[in-house]
Amino acid sequence: MQFKTLAFLSILSILLFTGCDSKDKNEDSKETTTQKVNKITEFQLKTTNDGIINLKLDKDKIILKDYPNKIVLLNFFATWCPPCKAEIPNLVRLQNDYKNDFVVISVLLEEMKTNEELKAFMKDFEINYEVVNSPDGFDLARNLGGIKSIPTMYLIDKNSAVFQKYVGLVPSEMLEVDIKKVLER
Numbered sequence: 001m002q003f004k005t006l007a008f009l010s011i012l013s014i015l016l017f018t019g020c021d022s023k024d025k026n027e028d029s030k031e032t033t034t035q036k037v038n039k040i041t042e043f044q045l046k047t048t049n050d051g052i053i054n055l056k057l058d059k060d061k062i063i064l065k066d067y068p069n070k071i072v073l074l075n076f077f078a079t080w081c082p083p084c085k086a087e088i089p090n091l092v093r094l095q096n097d098y099k100n101d102f103v104v105i106s107v108l109l110e111e112m113k114t115n116e117e118l119k120a121f122m123k124d125f126e127i128n129y130e131v132v133n134s135p136d137g138f139d140l141a142r143n144l145g146g147i148k149s150i151p152t153m154y155l156i157d158k159n160s161a162v163f164q165k166y167v168g169l170v171p172s173e174m175l176e177v178d179i180k181k182v183l184e185r
Contacts, residue, residue, distance in 0.1 A: 039057075039143050040057075040139050040143055041056055041057045041058065041143070042054075042055070042056045042057075043055045043056070043057075043136045043139065043140050044136065045105075045107065045132040045134050045136050045137060045140065046132065046133065046134040046136070047130050047131060047132055047133070047134075048115050048118050048119055048122065048130075048131045048132075048133050049130075051130070052066075053066055053105060053130065053132060054066055055140065057140075057143055057144070058160075060161065060162060061159075061160040061161055061162070062074065062144075062154060062156050062160060062162060063160040064105070064156065064160070067103055069158050070101060070102065070103050070158065071098070071101055071102045071103070071155070071156065071157060071158060071179060071182050071183070072102075072103050072104075072105060072155075072156040073091070073094070073102070073103070073104045073105070073153055073154070073155055073156075073175070074105055074107065074153065074154040074156060075087075075091065075104060075105065075106040075107065075151060075152075075153045076106075076107050076109050076137075076141055076147045076150055076151060076152045076153070077106050077107070077108065077109065077150055077151045078108065078109055078110040078150055079108070079110060079113065079117075079118070079121050080110070081150050081151065083150075083151055083168060083169040084150055084151045085125070086169055087151055087169055087170065088125045088127060089125075090172035090175065091104050091106075091127075091129065092125075092126060092127060092128050092129070093172065094172065094175060094176065094179065095128050095129045096128065097176075098179060098183075101158075101183060102179060103129065103130070104129035104130070105129065105130045105131075105132065106127075106129065106130070106131045106132065107131075107132045107137040107140065107141070108131060108132060108133045108137060109137060109138065109141060109147060109150060113133060115133055118131060118133050148167075149167050149168060151166075151167075151168065151169065151170075152165070152166065152167050153165070153166040153170065154166075155175070155178055155179070155182065157182045157185065158182070158185075163178065163181075163182050164178050
């Protein structure tokens, strides 16, 4: 009986701390010098409700012009990814619990997904935060150094500095501890 419990807990922990491999096979890891010089630093990310999120990369900062004085969790995900789906209830709860100081923005890394399909997905999972469905999301992922596994999240403080990068499914308690640390700054 103990062996079964131990095996179950081992498998569960492996699933919790792994992510899905990104299906973006077009990403070439060998960049030429000219590509590095011509990196995009400003993005206009279109949301599912036809809004625009203005974002700028500046050295080690991710500047979200539309969310001044907010802590931002920038989440890269796909609708086919089981760990991405598993983290949604935690993100919804965090968005509710810290709504005055914190915002979640999810960037879809999935091609050929219509806004209607994505809105149905959002309704099924009761998503209460902004979701980006834009080709610029792929450009943003590349310019952040490439997203190799999803979910990948960046916790950005109120000064636009990256406080923490998370790869794979993250326990909500860990996210909440980090949010509280950023709030105390």
